[in-house]
Amino acid sequence: MLYFSKIKLSIIYFTIIILSFFSFTNFIENKENFFLSKKVNLGLDLQGGSYLLLEVDPSPIVNQNLQQKLISLRNYFKEKNIKYENLKLVNQSINFILKIEDIESFENFFLDKENSINTYFNQYRSYEMILSLDSGRVKITYSKYGLIEIKKSVVEQSLEIVRRRIDDIGTNDPTILRRGNDRIIVELPGLDDPNRIKKLLGKTANLTFRLVSENEDDFGSEFLFYEDGEAKLRVNKRVVLNGNNLISAQPNFNQQTNQTTVNISLDRAGSKKFARTTQDHVGQRLAIILDNKIISAPVINEPILSGNSSISGNFTSQTATDLALLLRSGALPAPLTVIEERTVGPDLGEDSIKAGAFSLIIGFLLVIIYMIYKYRKLGIVADLALIVNLILLLGILTILEATLTLPGIAGIILTVGMAVDANVLIFERIKEEMKKEASIIHAFDSGYKKAQSAVLDANITTLISALILFALGSGPVKGFAVTLGIGILTTLFSAYFFARHLCSIYAKKNKDNKILI
Amino acid sequence: MILKLSKDFKFSNNYKKMNIFSFLLIFLSILVLLFKGLNFGVDFKGGTLIEIRSENININIADIRQSLLKMNLGDINVKKFGNENDYLIKIEKTNTNDPNFIKSINEQLISDLNSPLNFRRVENVGPKVSRELLDAGFLAIALSLAAMLFYIWIRFEWQFSLGAIIAIIHDVIITVGIFSFLSYEINLSIVAAVLTIVGYSMNDTVVIFDRIRENLRKYTKVSISEISDISTHETLSRTIITSLTTLLALFSIYIFGGEILKGFSFAMIVGVIVGTYSSIFVATPVLNYTKVNYKTISKEDVENN
Numbered sequence: 001m002l003y004f005s006k007i008k009l010s011i012i013y014f015t016i017i018i019l020s021f022f023s024f025t026n027f028i029e030n031k032e033n034f035f036l037s038k039k040v041n042l043g044l045d046l047q048g049g050s051y052l053l054l055e056v057d058p059s060p061i062v063n064q065n066l067q068q069k070l071i072s073l074r075n076y077f078k079e080k081n082i083k084y085e086n087l088k089l090v091n092q093s094i095n096f097i098l099k100i101e102d103i104e105s106f107e108n109f110f111l112d113k114e115n116s117i118n119t120y121f122n123q124y125r126s127y128e129m130i131l132s133l134d135s136g137r138v139k140i141t142y143s144k145y146g147l148i149e150i151k152k153s154v155v156e157q158s159l160e161i162v163r164r165r166i167d168d169i170g171t172n173d174p175t176i177l178r179r180g181n182d183r184i185i186v187e188l189p190g191l192d193d194p195n196r197i198k199k200l201l202g203k204t205a206n207l208t209f210r211l212v213s214e215n216e217d218d219f220g221s222e223f224l225f226y227e228d229g230e231a232k233l234r235v236n237k238r239v240v241l242n243g244n245n246l247i248s249a250q251p252n253f254n255q256q257t258n259q260t261t262v263n264i265s266l267d268r269a270g271s272k273k274f275a276r277t278t279q280d281h282v283g284q285r286l287a288i289i290l291d292n293k294i295i296s297a298p299v300i301n302e303p304i305l306s307g308n309s310s311i312s313g314n315f316t317s318q319t320a321t322d323l324a325l326l327l328r329s330g331a332l333p334a335p336l337t338v339i340e341e342r343t344v345g346p347d348l349g350e351d352s353i354k355a356g357a358f359s360l361i362i363g364f365l366l367v368i369i370y371m372i373y374k375y376r377k378l379g380i381v382a383d384l385a386l387i388v389n390l391i392l393l394l395g396i397l398t399i400l401e402a403t404l405t406l407p408g409i410a411g412i413i414l415t416v417g418m419a420v421d422a423n424v425l426i427f428e429r430i431k432e433e434m435k436k437e438a439s440i441i442h443a444f445d446s447g448y449k450k451a452q453s454a455v456l457d458a459n460i461t462t463l464i465s466a467l468i469l470f471a472l473g474s475g476p477v478k479g480f481a482v483t484l485g486i487g488i489l490t491t492l493f494s495a496y497f498f499a500r501h502l503c504s505i506y507a508k509k510n511k512d513n514k515i516l517i
Numbered sequence: 518m519i520l521k522l523s524k525d526f527k528f529s530n531n532y533k534k535m536n537i538f539s540f541l542l543i544f545l546s547i548l549v550l551l552f553k554g555l556n557f558g559v560d561f562k563g564g565t566l567i568e569i570r571s572e573n574i575n576i577n578i579a580d581i582r583q584s585l586l587k588m589n590l591g592d593i594n595v596k597k598f599g600n601e602n603d604y605l606i607k608i609e610k611t612n613t614n615d616p617n618f619i620k621s622i623n624e625q626l627i628s629d630l631n632s633p634l635n636f637r638r639v640e641n642v643g644p645k646v647s648r649e650l651l652d653a654g655f656l657a658i659a660l661s662l663a664a665m666l667f668y669i670w671i672r673f674e675w676q677f678s679l680g681a682i683i684a685i686i687h688d689v690i691i692t693v694g695i696f697s698f699l700s701y702e703i704n705l706s707i708v709a710a711v712l713t714i715v716g717y718s719m720n721d722t723v724v725i726f727d728r729i730r731e732n733l734r735k736y737t738k739v740s741i742s743e744i745s746d747i748s749t750h751e752t753l754s755r756t757i758i759t760s761l762t763t764l765l766a767l768f769s770i771y772i773f774g775g776e777i778l779k780g781f782s783f784a785m786i787v788g789v790i791v792g793t794y795s796s797i798f799v800a801t802p803v804l805n806y807t808k809v810n811y812k813t814i815s816k817e818d819v820e821n822n
Contacts, residue, residue, distance in 0.1 A: 053646065193636075198616035199617075202616050338616070338643075339643035340642050341641040342638075342641075343639040343640075345637040348568070352777065355775035355778075356775070359769045359774040359778075362769040362773055363770065366769060371762070374758060406775075407709060410778050413774075414713070414785070416762075417767065418762075418766075420758075421720075421759040424759055425724065428755045428758075453727055454724045457723040458723055459720070460668065461668065461719035462716035462717065464661065464664045468660050469657060469709055472656060473709065474653070476705070476706070477709045480706075484713065
């Protein structure tokens with residue numbers, strides 16, 4: 001156990017040197033060089049920032065899709081000359097009544113893998129929709145996988161819009177990730193007040209232009225409220241123009257009227273539609289509606305042909321800026337809700353770093369002193385191994401560009417306390433062997449050999465805990481699992497390669513000395 | 518004290534006494550858990566947690582409560598948090614649909630307390646997420662127990678497995694029981710601590726078991742209770758040194774690591790102490806009760822070869 005081949009030694013020391021280099025790169029500023037720029041990331045709890053978990057609500061999309069399916073069904077029945085009754089949408093399901101003799105053929109059609117209405121997903125081995133029958137009553141709802149597919153596509157689209165909105169606000173290094181089928185994680189380092197972001201993400205930002213109707217007309221109308229929730233207007237259900245026709249939106253302050261507006265320009269198709277509507281309805285009012293609330297409803301004074309217009313309303317410069325931003329980034333397919341929020345102010349983060357670093361130094365010194373007190377010269381070996389261990393740990397964290405959190409720092413401190421265990425196990429064993437063995441070298445050798453199984457067992461058990469924590473933990477706790485887990489690997493390395501080499505040198509030099517420990 | 522333990526001290530003579538003591542502790546822990554329950558934090562119960570720092574020294578907990586009560590936020594809990602001017606507010610209600618929820622609390626407090634306030638930390642966990650976190654926490658602890666059981670079962674015989682798992686459950690119940698008794702908050706980091714305790718307790722037990730197995734092979738004629746004593750003595754100084762260095766590190770976190778890590782390090786300190794005790798007085802006695810002898814081990818050797 002005390003013999004090291006030259007190749008082995010060079011690999012050991014080469015690894016240590018490489019990893020020391022990477023732990024060192026944390027302390028220099030260099031963004032260009034690929035190697036020098038590597039750093040351990042600080043978690044939101046240390047650098048301050050905001051974590052938001054958003055969930056999409058797919059129900060509007062589900063209803064919208066069911067509406068389309070309903071139309072397709074109606075067409076199918078007409079084509080096949082099948083009589084149906086009471087075809088309507090109730091509680092996210094399509095319901096209707098068929099004659100008993102038609103049911104079988106409908107079922108055959110609906111559960112045919114190639115049918116045009118109910119898609120079959122090969123990857124799930126499931127249909128998009130489920131059919132349930134109660135004598136002549138038919139009920140069609142989305143299957144589990146049909147819903148998953150909807151959620152997936154909604155999240156995919158939302159992700160893009162969320163990204164645009166957040167980029168537009170201009171925060172530092174935001175992280176925007178999909179999680180599961182219906183969630184989005186947003187991490188905003190350095191942001192201590194996520195209020196504005198939450199507001200901007202909470203709006204679907206569905207913009208429509210619709211004419212105000214004086215009375216009930218043939219296309220149908222509905223009452224909509226203004227944003228203050230009090231005044232209301234009757235507006236036509238026909239949408240003249242929507243947000244998809246927008247190519248840009250900018251806030252604007254008009255010095256003559258002292259009013260803040262949002263200037264918009266429309267694409268070619270939108271300009272045409274807008275020109276036609278404004279020509280035909282001079283003198284009428286056109287309501288500008290965002291998420292079913294009226295922003296304003298100005299009178300059309302003259303036809304607008306250029307495709308450039310402005311939205312007036314009770315804007316402050318902040319609300320105008322935000323509206324312009326929402327319009328530019330496009331509408332979300334479905335509403336998003338914040339279901340978890342964690343925000344840490346930058347000063348608390350700084351305090352946490354200081355407290356963490358201080359307790360690390362204290363813990364480290366206490367352990368170092370105790371080891372020297374306990375084992376004298378071999379204690380120094382254990383302490384050197386501990387220092388190398390920490391350098392290796394930091395180096396690996398840097399190469400992985402892992403995220404260091406406050407619990408992660410706790411994991412490092414805990415590693416300091418537990419890492420010496422490997423050497424303690426070995427030294428205690430060597431002590432025992434010395435009582436039996438005449439030769440120092442033999443005592444060291446068999447000490448290492450016999451301690452091996454205990455060292456391995458002891459560390460693997462902790463590693464199992466760390467792995468499970470890594471798989472199931474979230475956020476800061478995951479950071480703890482990372483440092484604890486990597487700490488165990490570096491502990492084994494430094495005890496079994498580095499410290500063992502130091503011990504072999506020590507034992508060989510002192511082979512005639514009788515009292516070593 | 519323990520360091521000067523005589524070489525002839527018979528651990529095995531005290532197994533019965535210590536087991537009664539352990540049973541008592543577990544019994545009390547379960548009683549406390551049943552009647553007092555656990556103080557779940559917002560991670561697991563849902564709700565809003567706000568850490569504030571005030572610049573005005575003259576405000577007190579009652580003022581903060583008074584101000585918040587006006588807002589109809591459900592159950593409110595306010596306490597000092599570390600520093601003189603730092604407070605931790607826990608609110609039952611979470612309002613994830615209203616983006617102005619936190620802002621309105623901020624404004625209300627500032628106007629009522631007449632002091633600039635710094636919201637240092639805000640955690641808002643909806644009921645769905647807290648439920649999921651709780652489930653994940655239980656799953657993690659259950660999985661780690663199963664993994665340990667499996668590992669020990671591969672490495673040793675079933676008697677050892679049984680001893681180790683009883684010791685771990687013993688440690689977890691007592692640690693959680695102490696948290697319940699002291700009404701300390703259970704949050705995500707406590708689950709991390711419990712998992713680490715499981716690993717540590719196992720670690721400590723395995724080292725003694727390893728030695729017992731070795732000694733069973735060496736002294737085939739000696740009874741298991743004597744072998745337990747010899748092995749415990751041989752590994753005792755390692756057990757103590759490692760526990761001490763780990764505790765040194767943990768106390769350093771507990772004292773200097775800031776308020777946020779207090780609960781975590783406290784749980785770990787309790788776990789390390791209980792875990793060290795249980796390796797000697799819970800896990801090892803199980804080997805005596807299940808009458809392990811050298812044949813148990815040699816059977817394993819035959820299988821392995």
